[in-house]
Amino acid sequence: MALSIFRTKPIAADGTTESSGLKKCLSAFDLTLLGIGAIIGTGIFVLTGIAAANQAGPAVVLSFVISGVSCAFAALAYAEMAAAVGGCGSAYGYSYVAFGEIVAWMIGWILLLEYSVSVAAVANGWSGYFNNALSAMDMALPDALTHSPQLGGIINLPATAIILILMGMLIIGVKQSAQLNTGMVFIKLLTITVFVSIAAFNVHPENWHPFMPYGWFNTLPDGKTTGVLAGASLVFFAYVGFDAVSTAVEEAKDPQRDVPIGIIASLAFCTIIYIIVAGLLTGIVPYTQLGVSSPVAHALKLLGYNWASALVSTGVIAGLTTVMLVLYYGLTRIILAMSRDGLLSPFLSKVNPQTQTPVRVIVITGIIMALAAGMFPLGALAELVNIGTLAAFVLVCFGVIVLRIRQPQLHRPFKNPLNPLFPLLGMISCGGLMSFLPHATWLRFLVWLTIGLIVYFSYSIRHSKLVK
Numbered sequence: 001m002a003l004s005i006f007r008t009k010p011i012a013a014d015g016t017t018e019s020s021g022l023k024k025c026l027s028a029f030d031l032t033l034l035g036i037g038a039i040i041g042t043g044i045f046v047l048t049g050i051a052a053a054n055q056a057g058p059a060v061v062l063s064f065v066i067s068g069v070s071c072a073f074a075a076l077a078y079a080e081m082a083a084a085v086g087g088c089g090s091a092y093g094y095s096y097v098a099f100g101e102i103v104a105w106m107i108g109w110i111l112l113l114e115y116s117v118s119v120a121a122v123a124n125g126w127s128g129y130f131n132n133a134l135s136a137m138d139m140a141l142p143d144a145l146t147h148s149p150q151l152g153g154i155i156n157l158p159a160t161a162i163i164l165i166l167m168g169m170l171i172i173g174v175k176q177s178a179q180l181n182t183g184m185v186f187i188k189l190l191t192i193t194v195f196v197s198i199a200a201f202n203v204h205p206e207n208w209h210p211f212m213p214y215g216w217f218n219t220l221p222d223g224k225t226t227g228v229l230a231g232a233s234l235v236f237f238a239y240v241g242f243d244a245v246s247t248a249v250e251e252a253k254d255p256q257r258d259v260p261i262g263i264i265a266s267l268a269f270c271t272i273i274y275i276i277v278a279g280l281l282t283g284i285v286p287y288t289q290l291g292v293s294s295p296v297a298h299a300l301k302l303l304g305y306n307w308a309s310a311l312v313s314t315g316v317i318a319g320l321t322t323v324m325l326v327l328y329y330g331l332t333r334i335i336l337a338m339s340r341d342g343l344l345s346p347f348l349s350k351v352n353p354q355t356q357t358p359v360r361v362i363v364i365t366g367i368i369m370a371l372a373a374g375m376f377p378l379g380a381l382a383e384l385v386n387i388g389t390l391a392a393f394v395l396v397c398f399g400v401i402v403l404r405i406r407q408p409q410l411h412r413p414f415k416n417p418l419n420p421l422f423p424l425l426g427m428i429s430c431g432g433l434m435s436f437l438p439h440a441t442w443l444r445f446l447v448w449l450t451i452g453l454i455v456y457f458s459y460s461i462r463h464s465k466l467v468k
Helices: 028-039 042-084 091-098 101-136 157-172 174-199 228-239 242-251 255-284 295-302 306-340 359-375 379-406 421-435 439-463
Strands: none
Touching: 028 174, 028 242, 028 255, 028 306, 042 228, 042 242, 042 255, 042 295, 042 306, 042 379, 042 421, 091 101, 091 306, 091 379, 101 157, 101 306, 101 359, 101 379, 101 439, 157 174, 157 306, 157 359, 174 255, 174 295, 174 306, 228 255, 228 379, 228 421, 242 255, 242 306, 242 379, 255 295, 295 306, 306 359, 379 421, 379 439
8 A cells, every 4th residue: 555655657768648639739839828828817917916015015026026936947847847758637747757646646636626716716806807897888797696695696607607608618629729818818918018008108216115115024913924925925826827838738739849838938928027017017006006906907097097997907808718718728638637547537538539628527627617606706715726836836846856866868858957956946935935825725725635635545546547
């Protein structure tokens, strides 16, 4: 028993994986836009202002730099593992090769929570912006159809509907979904361009003073944290999603070349955009006025640009749509990988021969997330996304070091520079961000891990393909 839970999954010498039946149709450009689609969303349109107002002040720029650097180390590790190990399981698949089955299972279990909760939580935010857009046209839905039962409604209908629409897109095919993502990405990049163009001519340098009103890190009597480092642990959510690119390995035309490009290019582009927007946002409006649900639109309205504020709201809707699409896509591919390995039911590993997509997984997860988004306010659970993602990042960085020692002869089309320094810095920086998260988040995280262990020892350990 002790040895079996640490059995590792072999990989081919060239890093290729078994034929999956998935359609190879994504280029490096598609993968880069997939990453941008997942990253630019809630973070830039919402968290920038909230972190500035409540935790970091104008120094939120430094919070984005710290989170971005931490993610950069993790991105390099993901790029090496994606090129060398392959597979659509992301950190789950890499851990299976480097550490063994039990660690892989727990990471997979964490990723299921991360992606599914993210999709349902973002759908709730999307619903609010969508209904605001309808209100502007005097077509607002009644509260009973935009609030969950806990909030006095019947169902959050827009949140449920958007997930079901995305479910249909993913069933049709990954290339069509990528095309939808591309269109939405250009809409939100246009939105950001409009904001930057206006804000650049309305900066008041006095708004940047004091630059660091909350210091580096402080713990308040009520347990809440403030400061640049606390802001970094919050805005880290803005970077969640670039790892979803690594779930597209089996649908990439040239995965060993294109996936590393997609991961690194999307993260670098978005980090630059975040720093520019955060700097301008705190320069045009005092940071104390940015603690609202849509700070970018709010700031433009304060400047008198109502048309630009309305355009930003449109960009938010497009941005949140692509975030949900890419995370939903990543969730289905991770489940597919775990099912093919026998850790989940083989019923979930069937790929439809017509659409060349895992229709069963797409439908089952879509219905579950649609119901969750419609029936539950998921604010508390959304905190789990950051801690789960950071845990996965730490293990992927560690996995690079382990595989360099265990399999030095493994073909690595992309190599992490300055090994083991960069992977170690990734582990330290991501682990440090985990330490700034609230104790309640850690408790919920441990409960989820306990449930995962129960599932593993009651089903997965006996049905694993490595048993044979």
